[in-house]
C-alpha cells in the first residue's frame with residue numbers, strides 16, 4: 001500500500017514526502033519536474049516523472065504500487081500569473097485534476113487529499129474566516145482551485161470516494177531539519193523573496209501596495225509553517241483511512257502579519273538590513289485574510305507546533321543558506 005504524492009518534487013510536496021517517510025509510509029511521487037527538482041525528492045520515495053493528466057501512467061502507477069490514497073499538490077500557484085494566463089490555470093489546476101480524480105475513482109483509490117487555498121474566499125468580510133464564509137475568489141487561481149473542490153464534492157456524493165480539501169493560507173518556512181525547503185526559481189512568495197534579499201541573492205525587494213485599509217497600509221496574511229501544514233495532511237490521511245468522511249478545512253494559525261511586519265521579522269532574524277522599495281498594488285491581491293482553524297484542530301486534531309513568525313523565518317533563512325552552498329558545489 002502506498003501514498004501517491006503529485007507535485008512531490010515541489011516545495012510543499014517535498015515536505016509531505018519526508019513527513020510520510022518519517023511515519024513509515026511507502027511513497028510514490030508523480031511530478032513532471034516543470035518547477036520541482038528531482039533532487040528534492042527524498043531517496044526513499046519512488047519518483048515517477050510525468051503529468052497528472054497522463055491517464056495511462058497514473059493508472060499504471062496506482063496499480064503497480066497499490067496506491068490507497070492520493071495527495072494532490074501538483075498545480076500552478078502564483079496569483080498574478082493566473083490573472084495573466086487564466087486558461088493555463090484552468091488547465092493545470094482544474095482540467096488536469098479532473099483527469100486525475102477520474103483515474104483515481106476508476107482504479108479504486110478511495111482517499112484523496114487536495115491542496116486548496118484561502119484564495120477561494122477572495123476578500124472575506126469576517127476575521128478570522130470560517131469555511132462557511134462566501135466563496136468569492138478574486139483571481140483565476142482561486143477559481144481554478146474552487147472548481148476542483150466542487151468536482152471532489154460531487155464525486156464523493158456519487159462514488160465510494162472521500163476527500164479532504166485543505167485551504168492553505170500562506171505556506172512558508174522549511175523542514176526544521178532542513179532536509180528540504182523552498183527551492184523554486186524566480187519565487188514570488190513574500191517570505192522567500194525577503195529571505196533571498198536578506199542573503200544577498202536579490203539586490204532589493206518591493207512592497208506591493210502601501211495604501212490598503214490595514215494597520216500600516218500593506219496586505220495582511222496568515223503565514224503557516226510548511227511542517228505544520230504537511231502534518232495536517234497526515235492527520236487527514238489517517239482520519240480517512242479510519243473511515244472519516246469528506247472534509248474541507250482551513251489551514252492557518254488565525255494570526256495575521258502585514259507585509260512590513262514580515263520584512264521586519266526577516267531583518268531581525270537575519271540580523272541584516274536590505275533595500276526595500278515601496279511599489280504599486282499587485283493584480284489579484286486580497287487586502288487581508290486570516291484563518292479560523294477550529295475545524296482543522298477539532299476534526300483533524302491538528303496541534304500546530306511552529307507558529308512563531310521568527311521560527312518560520314529562521315527555517316526559511318536556514319534553507320536559503322543550504323541552497324546557496326548546494327548551488328556553489
Ligand code: UFG
Pocket residue numbers: 077078079117118119120168169170171188189190191193205206207208209219220221222259282285289
Ligand atoms: N508581496 C510583496 N512583495 C513581494 C512578494 C509579495 O509585497 O516581493 C506581498 C503581496 O503583494 C501580498 C503578500 O506579500 O500582499 C503575500 O504575497 P505572496 O505572494 O507571498 O502570497 P499570496 O498571498 O499572493 O498567495 C498565497 C498563496 C495562495 C494562497 C494565498 C492566501 O500562494 O495559495 O496566499 O492568502 F491562497
